[in-house]
Amino acid sequence: xxxxxxxxxxxxxxxxxxxxxxxxxxxxxxxxxxxxxxxxxxxxxxxxxxxxxxxxxxxxxxxxxxxxxxxxxxxxxxxxxxxxxxxxxxxxxxxxxxxxxxxxxxxxxxxxxxxxxxxxxxxxxxxxxxxxxxxxxxxxxxxxxxxxxxxxxxxxxxxxxxxxxxxxxxxxxxxxxxxxxxxxxxxxxxxxxxxxxxxxxxxxxxxxxxxxxxxxxxxxxxxxxxxxxxxxxxxxxxxxxxxxxxxxxxxxxxxxxxxxxxx
Amino acid sequence: xxxxxxxxxxxxxxxxxxxxxxxxxxxxxxxxxxxxxxxxxxxxxxxxxxxxxxxxxxxxxxxxxxxxxxxxxxxxxxxxxxxxxxxxxxxxxxxxxxxxxxxxxxxxxxxxxxxxxxxxxxxxxxxxxxxxxxxxxxxxxxxxxxxxxxxxxxxxxxxxxxxxxxxxxxxxxxxxxxxxxxxxxxxxxxxxxxxxxxxxxxxxxxxxxxxxxxxxxxxxxxxxxxxxxxxxxxxxxxxxxxxxxxxxxxxxxxxxxxxxxxxxxxxxxxxxxxxxxxxxxxxxxxxxxxxxxxxxxxxxxxxxxxxxxxxxxxxxxxxxxxxxxxxxxxxxxxxxxxxxxxxxxxxxxxxxxx
Numbered sequence: 001x002x003x004x005x006x007x008x009x010x011x012x013x014x015x016x017x018x019x020x021x022x023x024x025x026x027x028x029x030x031x032x033x034x035x036x037x038x039x040x041x042x043x044x045x046x047x048x049x050x051x052x053x054x055x056x057x058x059x060x061x062x063x064x065x066x067x068x069x070x071x072x073x074x075x076x077x078x079x080x081x082x083x084x085x086x087x088x089x090x091x092x093x094x095x096x097x098x099x100x101x102x103x104x105x106x107x108x109x110x111x112x113x114x115x116x117x118x119x120x121x122x123x124x125x126x127x128x129x130x131x132x133x134x135x136x137x138x139x140x141x142x143x144x145x146x147x148x149x150x151x152x153x154x155x156x157x158x159x160x161x162x163x164x165x166x167x168x169x170x171x172x173x174x175x176x177x178x179x180x181x182x183x184x185x186x187x188x189x190x191x192x193x194x195x196x197x198x199x200x201x202x203x204x205x206x207x208x209x210x211x212x213x214x215x216x217x218x219x220x221x222x223x224x225x226x227x228x229x230x231x232x233x234x235x236x237x238x239x240x241x242x243x244x245x246x247x248x249x250x251x252x253x254x255x256x257x258x259x260x261x262x263x
Numbered sequence: 264x265x266x267x268x269x270x271x272x273x274x275x276x277x278x279x280x281x282x283x284x285x286x287x288x289x290x291x292x293x294x295x296x297x298x299x300x301x302x303x304x305x306x307x308x309x310x311x312x313x314x315x316x317x318x319x320x321x322x323x324x325x326x327x328x329x330x331x332x333x334x335x336x337x338x339x340x341x342x343x344x345x346x347x348x349x350x351x352x353x354x355x356x357x358x359x360x361x362x363x364x365x366x367x368x369x370x371x372x373x374x375x376x377x378x379x380x381x382x383x384x385x386x387x388x389x390x391x392x393x394x395x396x397x398x399x400x401x402x403x404x405x406x407x408x409x410x411x412x413x414x415x416x417x418x419x420x421x422x423x424x425x426x427x428x429x430x431x432x433x434x435x436x437x438x439x440x441x442x443x444x445x446x447x448x449x450x451x452x453x454x455x456x457x458x459x460x461x462x463x464x465x466x467x468x469x470x471x472x473x474x475x476x477x478x479x480x481x482x483x484x485x486x487x488x489x490x491x492x493x494x495x496x497x498x499x500x501x502x503x504x505x506x507x508x509x510x511x512x513x514x515x516x517x518x519x520x521x522x523x524x525x526x527x528x529x530x531x532x533x534x535x536x537x538x539x540x541x542x543x544x545x546x547x548x549x550x551x552x553x554x555x556x557x558x559x560x561x562x563x564x565x566x567x568x569x570x571x572x573x574x575x576x577x578x579x580x581x582x583x584x585x586x587x588x589x590x591x592x593x594x595x596x597x598x599x600x601x602x603x604x605x606x607x608x609x610x611x612x613x614x615x616x617x
Contacts, residue, residue: 161349163345163347163349164349164351166307166310166312166336166343166349167343167345167349167351168351168362169311169312169335169336169337170310170311170312170336170337170339170341170342170343171337171342171362171363171366171410171411171414172337172340172363172366172367172414173337173362173363173366174335174337177366181362182351185353186352186353
């Protein structure tokens with residue numbers, strides 16, 4: 001064993017260098033949460049416009065996370081379990097929404113429905129509009145949140161030992177039965193976690209949303225509007241309510257997806 | 264019954280080359296070889312669980328005359344038990360055991376009867392409500408066997424079923440496998456690198472080395488009559504020497520060793536002698552009738568389990584002997600001392616080829 005003094009010094013160095021990070025992460029948020037008075041918070045939540053914006057944010061991000069679950073699960077499974085040509089390219093493309101500036105995402109999504117494109121014509125004939133609609137909002141939120149779901153769900157599938165699937169197949173279960181009886185029950189916590197992360201990303205999205213739809217107004221857009229129109233003091237209570245909503249939601253989902261059996 | 268014919272399987276970084284062997288009904292067949300020789304890959308090919316995009320096949324796997332090479336695993340009716348049991352961690356023991364029942368076309372009364380029999384014979388009654396994480400290694404293997412037995416498989420494939428267990432449970436599972444083989448007449452193919460398990464359980468087997476079968480036949484023959492230096496060393500016949508063979512004699516360096524078989528023409532080849540067959544010749548203990556009697560210098564003497572592993576050098580030729588610990592013998596086992604030892608010509612295995 002090396003001397004206790006060296007170990008303490010080592011830990012002290014790391015602790016000292018961690019402080020700026022912790023400060024940067026928690027101080028602004030702590031300041032924000034404690035800035036508005038209880039009275040102004042109460043007043044804000046009684047405001048119908050705030051209630052509707054929070055509800056819209058909640059429902060659209062929930063919608064985005066469910067769409068990610070339904071359409072992202074097969075892709076996450078394929079990426080975890082199969083080799084195919086271009087797999088690396090697909091994995092790279094998945095992470096693209098994390099890197100692109102968010103207004104660009106909004107512009108790209110709107111470009112989908114441009115009238116001079118084949119897809120735009122089809123969408124128009126189907127009566128699907130993206131600009132200023134919930135469809136547009138949910139589309140951009142799915143776009144920005146999907147990488148978080150895919151990567152987390154993929155890691156969850158990878159963590160399921162393939163041998164268990166093999167044993168299931170050898171016991172007479174087909175591929176579907178094996179997926180639903182073995183893979184899914186062992187990976188669902190990762191999928192819920194992926195949904196939580198996707199939803200977190202979607203709830204906080206502003207740049208892409210404001211390009212696609214200023215109205216119907218989501219909470220981040222309302223916060224921005226109040227900040228530009230009335231200043232910091234009026235935007236803070238809404239921001240705090242958005243934080244409270246997010247934290248409550250995530251704690252609840254993490255609680256629901258915790259392991260309850262001893263395996 | 265099970266025929267593997269010229270099976271070649273290519274997976275990234277490994278090739279299983281031209282494997283051919285046959286397993287008869289009710290037989291306990293062992294596939295032995297060192298780690299990385301392709302044993303588990305062979306087993307997974309027989310069960311049919313290698314992903315299509317990963318493996319390229321040629322050759323055939325035939326079951327009772329029917330080509331099953333491309334049949335999906337859930338239609339083969341083979342059971343597999345892995346070294347680490349591979350129990351479903353989210354299911355109780357009971358749910359694990361009954362996992363495959365719904366895919367069998369049997370009545371619930373019949374299923375219950377079968378369940379009761381399996382639970383009783385494998386002694387897992389008290390474990391049924393537990394989860395795999397709360398089981399010992401031996402209990403897990405019992406449950407994994409029970410899960411397979413519920414389906415009355417045509418063939419049970421065992422991937423190192425004993426080696427990972429604590430010594431305490433090893434005998435337990437060995438005896439259980441022996442009982443299942445004897446009482447239920449099941450056919451087993453077991454992959455193992457543990458020679459003790461193979462000797463204990465299997466009747467016939469195949470030795471694998473770098474993706475190929477290098478010898479197959481009766482287990483006794485593989486252990487007593489290895490056909491190559493690799494097999495000889497792998498099965499513990501560590502005294503392997505290149506030899507010039509003529510008549511009933513093998514020339515090993517300056518030594519002339521009597522063999523059981525005869526050679527009409529002068530040939531070169533190899534001999535192997537198991538270390539257990541080298542016996543010490545002590546005054547007053549007989550041994551003068553031993554035909555190959557040599558006088559060697561002790562180069563090392565160390566305890567190995569309950570035996571002594573003794574290194575002996577005779578005119579530059581180095582032998583290894585495994586001797587039972589005996590008080591009279593222990594007094595003589597001093598490095599540098601000279602001791603007489605010998606072996607019967609019947610125990611000298613002669614082979615021609617690397």
